[in-house]
Amino acid sequence: MSVSVLNTCFDAVSSIREGSTVLIGGFGEAGSPVELIHALIDHGVRDLTVVNNNAGNGEVGLAALIKNRQVRKMICSFPKSSRSTVFEQLYRSGSIELELVPQGTLAERIRAGGAGIPAFFTATSIGTQLAIGKESRRFKDSRDYVLEFGIQADVALIKCATADEKGNLTFNKTARNFNPIMCTAALETIVQASEIVKAGEIDPECVITPGVFVNKLVHVPSPVSESQLIEDGISYP
Amino acid sequence: MNISTVSRSGWTREQIAEQVAGDIADGSYVNLGIGMPEMVSKFVPNGREFIYHTENGLLGMGGTPKAGAVDLDLINAGKKPVTIVPGASFFHHADSFAMVRGGHIDVCVLGAMQVAENGDLANWSTGEPDAIPAVGGAMDLVAGVKTVYVMTQHVTKDERFKLVEYCSYPLTGSGVVDRVYTNLAVIDVTDRGFMLNRLAPGVTYEEVCEATGAKVHIGKTEGINTNA
Numbered sequence: 001m002s003v004s005v006l007n008t009c010f011d012a013v014s015s016i017r018e019g020s021t022v023l024i025g026g027f028g029e030a031g032s033p034v035e036l037i038h039a040l041i042d043h044g045v046r047d048l049t050v051v052n053n054n055a056g057n058g059e060v061g062l063a064a065l066i067k068n069r070q071v072r073k074m075i076c077s078f079p080k081s082s083r084s085t086v087f088e089q090l091y092r093s094g095s096i097e098l099e100l101v102p103q104g105t106l107a108e109r110i111r112a113g114g115a116g117i118p119a120f121f122t123a124t125s126i127g128t129q130l131a132i133g134k135e136s137r138r139f140k141d142s143r144d145y146v147l148e149f150g151i152q153a154d155v156a157l158i159k160c161a162t163a164d165e166k167g168n169l170t171f172n173k174t175a176r177n178f179n180p181i182m183c184t185a186a187l188e189t190i191v192q193a194s195e196i197v198k199a200g201e202i203d204p205e206c207v208i209t210p211g212v213f214v215n216k217l218v219h220v221p222s223p224v225s226e227s228q229l230i231e232d233g234i235s236y237p
Numbered sequence: 238m239n240i241s242t243v244s245r246s247g248w249t250r251e252q253i254a255e256q257v258a259g260d261i262a263d264g265s266y267v268n269l270g271i272g273m274p275e276m277v278s279k280f281v282p283n284g285r286e287f288i289y290h291t292e293n294g295l296l297g298m299g300g301t302p303k304a305g306a307v308d309l310d311l312i313n314a315g316k317k318p319v320t321i322v323p324g325a326s327f328f329h330h331a332d333s334f335a336m337v338r339g340g341h342i343d344v345c346v347l348g349a350m351q352v353a354e355n356g357d358l359a360n361w362s363t364g365e366p367d368a369i370p371a372v373g374g375a376m377d378l379v380a381g382v383k384t385v386y387v388m389t390q391h392v393t394k395d396e397r398f399k400l401v402e403y404c405s406y407p408l409t410g411s412g413v414v415d416r417v418y419t420n421l422a423v424i425d426v427t428d429r430g431f432m433l434n435r436l437a438p439g440v441t442y443e444e445v446c447e448a449t450g451a452k453v454h455i456g457k458t459e460g461i462n463t464n465a
Contacts, residue, residue: 027293027330028316030309053330080371081316088369100370103292104334104377111331123380124338127357127411130376173327174293175310180329208329225309 003167005196005217009039012190012218013157016040020154021049023110023182024062028054028081029226031175033159033192034061036218038236040157046070051110051151053103053178055079055087059235061226066090068237073097075151077106083230102130105148107181112150114184114213121145156186159223160209163193164202167211176208183213192220243392243448247420247437255280256435257346257388257418258287265343266290266336268378271315274346274388288324290342292374294333297325314374337374338381345382347375349389349417351404354430354451356414358387359406372409379410391419391448398450400424400431421445429454 006012013036016022022040026032041064050071056063063086065071079087079098090096101109102124112120125131126144135147158179161172169191171179183189196219229236248256254276261267261277263285269275278300281287289298292314299320302308307318336342351359358379361372379385389399400417416434417424422445423434431453433442446453 028312030293030312030316078371078373080369084369091369092367098370100372102372102376103330103374104338104381107330107334108338122338124377126380128376128408129362130372171327173308173310174291174295174312176327176329177293178330181331227309 001215003165003211003214003217005165005219007218009035009192009218009220010042012036012216013039013043015188016043016045016155018045019047020045021051021151023151023153023156023178023186024050024052025156025158025177025179025182026052027174027177029057029061031159031171031177031179032061032226033157034224034226035220036157036159036190036192037061037065041065041068041070041237044070047072049073049075051075051106051153051182053077053106054081055084057081057083057226058230059086060229061236063087064236066096067235071096073099075099075101075106077101077103100130107178109148109151110178110181110185113152114181117150119147119149121147151185153186154188156182156189158183158189158191160191160193162195162197162202163191163214163217164197164211165199167191167214167217168202168207169193169209169214170202170206171208180209183209188215189213190216190218192218192223194221194223195219243396243421243444246444247391247422247440249420251276251280252437253388253418253420256423257386258282260386260416261285261287261344264288266296266341268292268337268342268345268382270345270347270375272348274348277346277388290333290336291319292330292333292337294328294330295319295321295325296328296336297322299325334374334377337377340381340383342382344384344386345378346386346388347378349387349399350406351399351401352387352389352414352417352426353401353404354426356412356426357404358385358409358414359404360409362407364407375409379413384415385413387414387417389417389419391421391445398448401450421448424453427454432456
């Protein structure tokens with residue numbers, strides 16, 4: 001189905017249901033779709049499983065979603081930062097689940113999920129705690145590999161720099177990170193774009209995410225900076 | 238010298254970084270861990286160029302931006318603002334880790350809590366029950382990068398061994414470390430275990446042995462202080 005352009009972030013996320021698995025793009029604040037996350041807080045659905053590299057900062061964006069008790073489980077590689085107190089408190093009190101995944105395995109699980117690959121073997125984590133209970137197999141090179149499963153989600157929340165009306169996306173520098181692969185791995189991909197241009201205005205040679213992976217677009221012309229919000233002492237809502 | 242003076246002996250942190258940089262070939266694709274390993278980039282020998290990879294999707298990473306030139310969309314794996322050098326490229330996370338896991342990155346330099354004589358590395362968790370576990374890309378780097386260097390003080394701040402027979406902390410990878418750079422010495426991980434490669438100025442082989450929780454073997458170059 002072709003892409004639809006919605007007027008508000010709230011409209012874009014209003015179809016997200018209780019108990020959904022939600023991929024949220026970004027690495028720290030770079031590429032984090034803060035406006036879409038705040039709309040998801042306004043929407044209020046709970047019992048979510050969220051996939052992100054981290055677990056939020058301060059009390060805005062992903063951290064605010066967690067603080068609002070909408071997240072049952074985090075799947076991430078690094079839930080720690082100097083300002084990740086919301087997650088840490090809930091985790092220590094047993095109020096949120098954590099599935100810790102090595103960063104490359106997390107990326108590959110998302111890529112595989114988006115490519116229709118149910119599982120794959122990787123050398124990452126072999127011989128460590130994170131491989132306990134997982135199937136392993138020795139291949140021709142005499143190394144052991146761990147079986148990991150692809151991630152297929154209900155929804156992806158994505159931030160991009162420029163989108164065209166067909167849903168083709170480009171990103172800004174290292175704000176690309178998990179966003180393109182997450183676009184591929186969800187039943188519904190919702191994108192906030194700083195700029196939306198007419199079809200044909202993005203050089204097809206320069207498209208990073210082809211529109212087939214995108215379902216909904218919202219124009220967010222001047223996205224907030226998470227660190228600025230934190231510096232200003234803002235917490236959401 | 239007893240173990241309590243070990244942490245103040247030998248190379249400074251900068252000099253350890255210089256030792257590491259001197260051992261990396263021109264043109265190498267290099268991933269530097271957060272913290273002490275980042276200092277390696279300050280000691281690239283004249284005439285050599287390293288191309289820095291950062292896990293969050295950049296090859297050709299440059300140094301810290303000037304004040305006023307910070308771009309929050311241009312950061313490194315430690316989420317600190319960085320710059321790019323001519324010839325840099327951006328890519329998504331699966332491509333970034335295909336570089337790591339597919340053996341396309343030549344060298345990574347990581348910190349360590351413990352290194353065992355068989356090359357086991359522990360650098361992500363103390364395993365304490367109230368610790369927030371966080372692994373990032375460390376397990377991917379040690380599993381896939383061609384050469385894994387560790388850069389660390391020889392003993393902990395409270396004077397416990399970091400180079401050991403077996404790691405007591407949770408492993409990052411098993412049998413993955415190629416070489417350890419400390420304030421006292423450069424030590425290779427070999428089939429026989431730890432093998433002295435070179436000593437810091439003013440440090441003796443006996444002192445290294447005393448500060449190491451496993452046997453340190455010596456080869457043909459034993460006792461030669463290559464940096465005196």
